[in-house]
Amino acid sequence: MIPIPSVAPFPVFDGHNDVLLRLWLQPSTDAAMTDFLHGSLSGHLDMARMRRGGFAGGLFAVFVPPAQYAKQHNAAYREEQHCPLAITEAQIALLHRIAAQSAGQARICRSAGEIEQCIAQGVLAMVLHIEGAEALDAECSQLDSWVAAGLRSIGPLWNLRNVFGTGVTGDFPCSPDSGEGLTPAGLNLLRVCNQKKLLIDLSHMNEQAFWQTAEHSTAPLVASHSNVHALCPQPRNLTDRQLQAIAESKGLVGVNFGNAFLRADGKRDQNTPLSEIVRHLDALIDKLGEDHVGLGSDFDGISVPNELGDVAGLPRLVDAMASAGYSTRLIEKICWRNWLQVLKKTWGE
């Protein structure tokens, strides 16, 4: 039995954040490091606020944004030099810099055992994830060097088309059935991920890609940051049939805190109450059972409810779960134990 950690009564191990993208978009890497390690109150995540919120670790996404997006968020960005491989490697390097400059306060974890050790010691447990494999070629040539750098999880698709397939697209309200799924290279990537015991993330897959993964992957099905389509008909949210398949595979869904993924009207309204997150948790528990639901904040990637604010507000979400009648044991499962279990099943002990 894993001991209850001493850092916070309810540590959180979270399925998805985009802090590496936010830091990469800053014109100065040194300033980005200072921001993250010493806190400047920008964005949702930094070391000080993570500690206050009980954020014990999670999957840290490397993400190559469209060139135009990078330009919008960093005026100095040179769109003509947009290179997915260089961006991927720069964001991986940022994660390593965080670990190296954190004075032992943050570590890159490659196994569930290492994550447990970090949680027990109050050290931030960072797992390297790639969201949208835009930088990977069809032969997966770069994968071994990324695995050597700590990669343990990959979402082959984001919202656009790449060599592996087409991600989910569509305006609200919309079905996730948005056309072609995985290409032959995408199916090969599934095999390679299974061989290397890399987690395959289903968030951002359209229905066809989802069902191809359900058919071909030998691992539990995991959607790291998606919600319930019946409650909020975003194409990024999961239909009842998809949830059924995740339940049968003994996988996991991490609930996304994004207002637009929570609300029945799909609006990005920040006055969304925390009870909306609990509403999705209730539905996920109903469909998947208590052992297959976790958190997948999407911090630094979306707008979250004002009641939460940023990562320091996580204890308020725990309060909302307790007010809804969730037991201490269930809250612990949602906050971190279920993620640890599914990572163990996927990666091996």
Ligand SMILES: [Zn+2]
């Ligand atoms: Zn995402």
